[in-house]
Amino acid sequence: MDATLTPTHGALTSDQVDILSQLLGVHDVLITVVSGASSDSLERRICARIAPRLRQGMVLYSNHGGSCLQFTGAGRARYHYDNAPLFGHYRESITQLVLTYTRKRGHLPTLFRKGDQAVSGNVCIEQKEVQTTLTLLGLESQRKKIVVDLSRTIAAVHGDRFIVRAAGTKSIDILPATSTKARAVQHLVNRLPRLGVATDAEATIVGDSFGPGEPDNELLHPHFTGSHVFCAGSSKPDYRGFVVSGGENTGPTGTFAFLRQHFALDRAAEHHTEGGGIRRCR
Incomplete structure (x- = not known):
């Protein structure tokens, strides 16, 4: 999350909240955040800014995948597992x-x-x-x-x-040893059918450290081969089997510029309508 979605220890801006809300409410996208931040930090810095009715399209893996939090239809959080x-x-x-x-x-x-x-x-x-x-x-x-x-x-x-x-x-x-992003991604892959996501769903993977041995490298799960990857950092590994996008901007600025362009989002959307069921995982 830090240096990818938000500045270190920072929160989402209003424009960034608007982009995520469009993805959740209009484009019917499942958003998954895998971060080293704590569950409280993820809820406070990201989810608190998202309308409760849209949060059910979010799955949060905090503590490097050590805990998994998902929001129900009422916008309330519940744990699938927790290593705390x-x-x-x-x-x-x-x-x-x-x-x-x-x-x-x-x-x-x-x-x-x-x-x-x-x-x-x-x-x-x-x-x-x-x-x-x-x-x-x-x-x-x-x-x-x-x-x-x-x-x-x-x-x-x-x-x-x-x-x-x-x-x-x-x-x-x-x-x-069980708190890894690789475990989080495997848990997500196993749950995709229960989340209403097609097994051949297109994925968009965003991170800032995809080099060998770096944390975000664990996000490149074979299930998502052929999917789109955007690197918000300076890491340049071998993305074999993935479609890679770059950009002039790195960090959160680069991430949200990429999301706006990749999903052809409006500059500002005044109304966000709920989709009829999650179909694709990004």
Whole structure:
């Protein structure tokens, strides 16, 4: 979501809300968002701006696919699955392992809590819904080694239950092995018939990091081969089997310019009517 649909930690603009509302209400499109953001963040930054009657055309995979949220006809959310309770059982153990490791290496770890205005030290540890995130301050050059070391440290205690991977430019995420965008996409593919989507539905996949080993690469599921891909970032992998679009603009500006052109949307639509049933998945 960040850097693709919205600026980092930002919300949708009125024009962007209008575009998504047209897709949901006029063009009868199923919109699926797969993001590392929390469920609360997705609801607040995206869904709160969409009319309740249109939200049933949305499926949200938060926490890197760790939770799946769908809206019912009344516009209320319900979970299909949620890894948060499972991760909560291990959260303190993971945090203690991280604290012990970073202190032994001479780093200065700090636990970041919601509402904190400033962070001291050079390793900020934030406990989230379905993951623990480390932000490295001045230690970016050591990130690769820290990822390898923490992977071994955590595996020695918890086996293969968790994965440790680099995120963004200076962060490290520790999350359940089942919390992946690949799992989210496979779950979506399995549910398409229940959502009223044809098995040969055309898909439009938008992301900003499709390179080998990057998170959005997991969105290129074989089921959608032949579908359209728009990269809102600078990544240039081998999109074998997919139709690729580029653009002069990257980030959210590029994404919504692409959606407006690809779906031939009106510059501004005053009225959004509900479709007669979702037929295509984008």
